Amino acid sequence: xxxxxxxxxxxxxDSNDDKKLALIRIVHDCEVSPPxxxxxxxxxxxxxxxxxxxxxxxANSLAVVSAWDGNLLVGFARxxxxxxxxxxxxxxAVRPSYQHIGLGGLLMRExxxxxxxxxxxxxxxxxxxxxxxxxxxxxxxxxxAGVRAMFREKC
Amino acid sequence: xxxxxxxxxxxxxDSNDDKKLALIRIVHDCEVSPPxxxxxxxxxxxxxxxxxxxxxxxANSLAVVSAWDGNLLVGFARxxxxxxxxxxxxxxAVRPSYQHIGLGGLLMRExxxxxxxxxxxxxxxxxxxxxxxxxxxxxxxxxxAGVRAMFREKC
Numbered sequence: 110x111x112x113x114x115x116x117x118x119x120x121x122x123d124s125n126d127d128k129k130l131a132l133i134r135i136v137h138d139c140e141v142s143p144p145x146x147x148x149x150x151x152x153x154x155x156x157x158x159x160x161x162x163x164x165x166x167x168a169n170s171l172a173v174v175s176a177w178d179g180n181l182l183v184g185f186a187r188x189x190x191x192x193x194x195x196x197x198x199x200x201x202a203v204r205p206s207y208q209h210i211g212l213g214g215l216l217m218r219e220x221x222x223x224x225x226x227x228x229x230x231x232x233x234x235x236x237x238x239x240x241x242x243x244x245x246x247x248x249x250x251x252x253x254a255g256v257r258a259m260f261r262e263k264c
Numbered sequence: 265x266x267x268x269x270x271x272x273x274x275x276x277x278d279s280n281d282d283k284k285l286a287l288i289r290i291v292h293d294c295e296v297s298p299p300x301x302x303x304x305x306x307x308x309x310x311x312x313x314x315x316x317x318x319x320x321x322x323a324n325s326l327a328v329v330s331a332w333d334g335n336l337l338v339g340f341a342r343x344x345x346x347x348x349x350x351x352x353x354x355x356x357a358v359r360p361s362y363q364h365i366g367l368g369g370l371l372m373r374e375x376x377x378x379x380x381x382x383x384x385x386x387x388x389x390x391x392x393x394x395x396x397x398x399x400x401x402x403x404x405x406x407x408x409a410g411v412r413a414m415f416r417e418k419c
Binding site: 158162165166167169170189190191192193194195197199221229230231232233234235236237238239241244245247248249250251252253254255256257258259260261262263 | 313317320321322324325344345346347348349350352354376384385386387388389390391392393394396399400402403404405406407408409410411412413414415416417418
């Protein structure tokens with residue numbers, strides 16, 4: 110009985126999640142409104158970036174994927190790279206109220222599909238602590254052959 | 265006596281290293297001859313890449329630095345990125361017979377200076393196992409805040 114109850118509840122949640130996900134529009138375009146992106150970044154606790162810099166950075170990105178519920182930006186991901194040998198994924202973000210419905214996975218699949226159109230052999234990323242399992246689902250391996258992430262941040 | 269002898273030998277080597285380094289010409293240009301780059305890659309045990317793909321990848325790089333002894337390509341480094349928020353360093357290579365004379369450090373400083381002209385706040389790289397100490401000399405920190413390198417390679 111307990112298991113059956115759990116199954117029904119889970120099933121109901123999945124159904125609602127699917128409906129929520131079905132309403133979301135995926136856009137492949139570097140022209141994402143800076144205020145919309147600033148608002149999404151704020152929602153996930155990231156620093157606000159300058160609108161002009163956002164426009165330039167997106168124009169210089171190899172691929173940009175955004176997810177919209179009506180006029181609300183609910184998810185985002187982009188990649189930089191040389192369009193030949195490598196691409197690096199950055200800024201994978203899902204608005205908190207749209208998390209845990211499969212949107213992060215959808216954004217990753219759409220972004221990887223864009224990157225794959227270039228025939229790029231190596232896709233890389235820097236995973237925040239605790240997020241490794243999420244990226245492993247898309248074929249990413251952690252610290253391959255002992256490779257380490259290294260950052261140099263400007264003060 | 266032994267120490268003195270060692271000192272003299274080391275001093276002599278340093279002096280020769282300086283002379284060798286002084287002869288090297290640093291070029292900041294994405295137009296590096298593909299056969300020269302293929303030859304350098306072979307010398308350090310890297311896979312040979314297609315000449316046409318090399319030309320495209322370098323043209324799409326944010327900065328490319330090469331080191332020449334006459335017509336011989338002896339060192340190379342490049343970076344990709346969005347020209348605004350981030351740059352990633354790739355393919356730092358020094359021909360074996362020109363290693364241990366400070367050329368790797370020179371290439372890194374020249375490449376970082378190029379990247380800095382964009383005002384980029386974050387420079388990243390993927391360090392091969394055992395090379396972390398080299399990059400730490402230029403202000404790079406390993407796995408900052410638990411961030412992990414993740415790779416997805418095409419079969």
